[in-house]
Amino acid sequence: MFTVVDEAKALVEDLKARVRDVSGVEIVVCPPFISLTTVHAVIKDSNIGLGAQNLYWEDKGAFTGEVSAPMLTSAGCSYVIIGHSERRTYFGETDATVNKRIFAALAGELKPIVCIGETLQEREQNRTFEVIKRQVKDGLAGLSAEQMADVVLAYEPVWAIGTGKTATPAQAQEVHAFIRKLLKDLFGSATAEATRIQYGGSVKPDNASELMNQPDIDGALVGGASLKADSFEQIVKFQ
Numbered sequence: 001m002f003t004v005v006d007e008a009k010a011l012v013e014d015l016k017a018r019v020r021d022v023s024g025v026e027i028v029v030c031p032p033f034i035s036l037t038t039v040h041a042v043i044k045d046s047n048i049g050l051g052a053q054n055l056y057w058e059d060k061g062a063f064t065g066e067v068s069a070p071m072l073t074s075a076g077c078s079y080v081i082i083g084h085s086e087r088r089t090y091f092g093e094t095d096a097t098v099n100k101r102i103f104a105a106l107a108g109e110l111k112p113i114v115c116i117g118e119t120l121q122e123r124e125q126n127r128t129f130e131v132i133k134r135q136v137k138d139g140l141a142g143l144s145a146e147q148m149a150d151v152v153l154a155y156e157p158v159w160a161i162g163t164g165k166t167a168t169p170a171q172a173q174e175v176h177a178f179i180r181k182l183l184k185d186l187f188g189s190a191t192a193e194a195t196r197i198q199y200g201g202s203v204k205p206d207n208a209s210e211l212m213n214q215p216d217i218d219g220a221l222v223g224g225a226s227l228k229a230d231s232f233e234q235i236v237k238f239q
């Protein structure tokens with residue numbers, strides 16, 4: 001919940017100019033709902049894609065305050081974040097509702113970016129892998145390997161989000177490798193290899209390279225550092 005409409009517009013205009021020559025990296029911005037159409041008008045012919053931060057699983061109806069997949073695609077979205085830890089912590093999101101949202105996104109031709117990750121307490125109780133396994137199995141329940149082609153996963157240890165504490169590259173890689181193994185068991189090797197697994201949690205220009213150069217880290221879900229065009233640019237251009 002950062003940026004009013006004018007701020008989002010100015011930010012994406014600045015970003016667009018900075019990354020216009022970038023190729024080989026898929027860049028997506030996910031502003032608040034209120035700014036989607038304005039941001040889309042800025043980036044529609046650029047190398048930046050558009051996503052939303054949540055959606056509801058019904059297409060339409062008496063669900064005041066909710067936003068559906070058809071609404072998001074009509075605003076220019078091709079991606080939607082689902083199950084962010086803040087949605088889980090503050091707004092009652094569960095693996096079951098994550099699952100419903102994923103199906104709604106796919107039915108609406110949106111690519112879901114599905115967030116998973118353990119809390120500090122769960123890590124300290126050595127429950128990281130148990131929690132990740134449950135979130136992956138229950139969140140992705142019922143999906144086919146074909147549907148998985150449009151699903152992105154984002155591992156975001158809750159203790160690293162917005163805290164300045166980043167998982168070490170080794171800690172992140174360990175969990176990413178575990179997630180890929182789970183995907184292999186659930187959907188087969190080809191799907192496991194092809195699925196993009198992003199890391200999120202205090203990704204900054206000075207740690208992006210070492211994180212993204214890990215073998216099972218395929219990209220970043222950037223929060224705070226995406227709110228300044230120059231730091232987001234540096235992350236996009238990591239070496």
Ligand SMILES: O=C[C@H](O)COP(=O)(O)O
Nearest residue numbers: 161162201202203223224
């Ligand atoms: O929404 C973004 C992710 O939760 C990461 O946020 P952060 O980069 O500010 O830690």
